[in-house]
Amino acid sequence: xxxxxxxxxxxxxxxxxxxxxxxxxxxxxxxxxxxxxxxxxxxxxxxxxxxxxxxxxxxxxxxxxxxxxxxxxxxxxxxxxxxxxxxxxxxxxxxxxxxxxxxxxxxxxxxxxxxxxxxxxxxxxxxxxxxxxxxxxxxxxxxxxxxxxxxxxxxxxxxxxxxxxxxxxxxxxxxxxxxxxxxxxxxxxxxxxxxxxxxxxxxxxxxxxxxxxxxxxxxxxxxxxxxxxxxxxxxxxxxxxxxxxxxxxxxxxxxxxxxxxxxxxxxxxxxxxxxxxxxxxxxx
Amino acid sequence: xxxxxxxxxxxxxxxxxxxxxxxxxxxxxxxxxxxxxxxxxxxxxxxxxxxxxxxxxxxxxxxxxxxxxxxxxxxxxxxxxxxxxxxxxxxxxxxxxxxxxxxxxxxxxxxxxxxxxxxxxxxxxxxxxxxxxxxxxxxxxxxxxxxxxxxxxxxxxxxxxxxxxxxxxxxxxxxxxxxxxxxxxxxxxxxxxxxxxxxxxxxxxxxxxxxxxxxxxxxxxxxxxxxxxxxxxxxxxxxxxxxxxxxxxxxxxxxxxxxxxxxxxxxxxxxxxxxxxxxxxxxxxxxxxxxxxxxxxxxxxxxxxxxxxxxxx
Numbered sequence: 001x002x003x004x005x006x007x008x009x010x011x012x013x014x015x016x017x018x019x020x021x022x023x024x025x026x027x028x029x030x031x032x033x034x035x036x037x038x039x040x041x042x043x044x045x046x047x048x049x050x051x052x053x054x055x056x057x058x059x060x061x062x063x064x065x066x067x068x069x070x071x072x073x074x075x076x077x078x079x080x081x082x083x084x085x086x087x088x089x090x091x092x093x094x095x096x097x098x099x100x101x102x103x104x105x106x107x108x109x110x111x112x113x114x115x116x117x118x119x120x121x122x123x124x125x126x127x128x129x130x131x132x133x134x135x136x137x138x139x140x141x142x143x144x145x146x147x148x149x150x151x152x153x154x155x156x157x158x159x160x161x162x163x164x165x166x167x168x169x170x171x172x173x174x175x176x177x178x179x180x181x182x183x184x185x186x187x188x189x190x191x192x193x194x195x196x197x198x199x200x201x202x203x204x205x206x207x208x209x210x211x212x213x214x215x216x217x218x219x220x221x222x223x224x225x226x227x228x229x230x231x232x233x234x235x236x237x238x239x240x241x242x243x244x245x246x247x248x249x250x251x252x253x254x255x256x257x258x259x260x261x262x263x264x265x266x267x268x269x270x271x272x273x274x275x276x277x278x279x280x281x282x283x284x
Numbered sequence: 285x286x287x288x289x290x291x292x293x294x295x296x297x298x299x300x301x302x303x304x305x306x307x308x309x310x311x312x313x314x315x316x317x318x319x320x321x322x323x324x325x326x327x328x329x330x331x332x333x334x335x336x337x338x339x340x341x342x343x344x345x346x347x348x349x350x351x352x353x354x355x356x357x358x359x360x361x362x363x364x365x366x367x368x369x370x371x372x373x374x375x376x377x378x379x380x381x382x383x384x385x386x387x388x389x390x391x392x393x394x395x396x397x398x399x400x401x402x403x404x405x406x407x408x409x410x411x412x413x414x415x416x417x418x419x420x421x422x423x424x425x426x427x428x429x430x431x432x433x434x435x436x437x438x439x440x441x442x443x444x445x446x447x448x449x450x451x452x453x454x455x456x457x458x459x460x461x462x463x464x465x466x467x468x469x470x471x472x473x474x475x476x477x478x479x480x481x482x483x484x485x486x487x488x489x490x491x492x493x494x495x496x497x498x499x500x501x502x503x504x505x506x507x508x509x510x511x512x513x514x515x516x517x518x519x520x521x522x523x524x525x526x527x528x529x530x531x532x533x534x535x536x537x538x539x540x541x542x543x544x545x546x547x548x549x550x551x552x553x554x555x556x557x558x559x560x561x562x563x564x565x566x567x568x569x570x571x572x573x574x575x576x577x578x579x580x581x582x583x584x585x586x587x588x589x590x591x592x593x594x595x596x597x
Contacts (some may be wrong), residue, residue, distance in 0.1 A: 127569070127573055134554065139315075242433065252430075253433075256433065264421065268421065
């Protein structure tokens, strides 16, 4: 007799069937590995300048050529992955934690608390993401930690709204009412009964929004409000490449491709996770 | 419907007031003295003090706040201490460029995205569907400024068809359009990606509804079911989410303006931050917030118009 598959096994089977999601997952893992092992993988020091090889094209010693200071583009791209990923992942994680707590408190307590929290969220959402990020960066300054905080501030309202919306449908669910009836406290109900039920949606959104966060970082860096040079970041590299676009388009093109591939990988993975979690979409 | 519109407008007012307060606070906590920023680090103490007095920075904070709100309601955005120009004049000069860019990108996004979304949904899991999905996924992932650079490389440097920089002369239609094509494409592809995905999933949701099955069962022709039953209902989220994405597009227009060196609100804002021009920064942020509030309001009103269920809630 065939053994019945568990919920987790069904999800994993659905994920494996989805080729796009698998490709996204594999690419994401590869990019994370590149970032972790950057010191081992980068063929050269990303900061070493060489005026004799300025703006040189592809060669055996510089696979993707060099930039205006003679620095190896491939090595800078490999090291740049660290900044993008650290900012992308940490800011989304921070936004997820703060936003979910805010959304859950608002949705559970309702009344005045909900009013205050949700109005604060509405106010933050009155600014386009990038405008808010630019303004907050101008206040906080642009180093790695401040950029994580800045982008987390942009991400928090999104997670809060999502958690709040999902929770509203759950507060009157029978198992929540039952938990309340047997005397479970609010933190316990939120942690044990509600959070596990909205986690799937938050995970999907989180995966998709890592791409948004990475793009925001690149935008800020391109404007000159990102992690400051000479630290290699993809956004900085594109900006530097624009000045030499006619003579050495590779500087901008390769670093932009790195951003594109990374965001694409997270989007493909996020779409796959969504299809995996939603029983309708996984064809049951 | 009239009551719904009035209620919705009244709801926007407190939000807008809090937004104005937030902008006021943000600009006040920015590092550095606006008077020093305007006069330079080597200005004499007396000159800085005189400018602070002139700008009203020595007044109590609540007085500055009331003056800020009062001036805004009179339409007075102040004078930039850095450039010496009226901020309202600068905004009036660049706003049409941002509006034409965003509106063209939205139109382009809908014109391309809706047919692509329909063809994807109608031929689900076919090659066309797969191609459209990959194409829109790339559109969602590519940063607008990077796409702008690629377009400049191809259509301005390799094949010099369109100008690289500037916004063109607004009074010269041809010149204006030539300067608009590449930026609108760079921004429009993002909108196209959103609209394609939205249209596809919205149609696939509606196709499962009972009334569509009933229409099929009655023997209504396929294209009539699609246009009369499916598309009309699928349009609701396409319109409402369109408002949300228009907001995203306004944010992204900043990057496109910078890449193409186009005049616009975004370029004005980034320039203001770099020059520490606080009066301009404050005004541009307020204008962005007002635009977003108006878009949200318009979206809700359109939503109420096309979906009768909303206004009774």
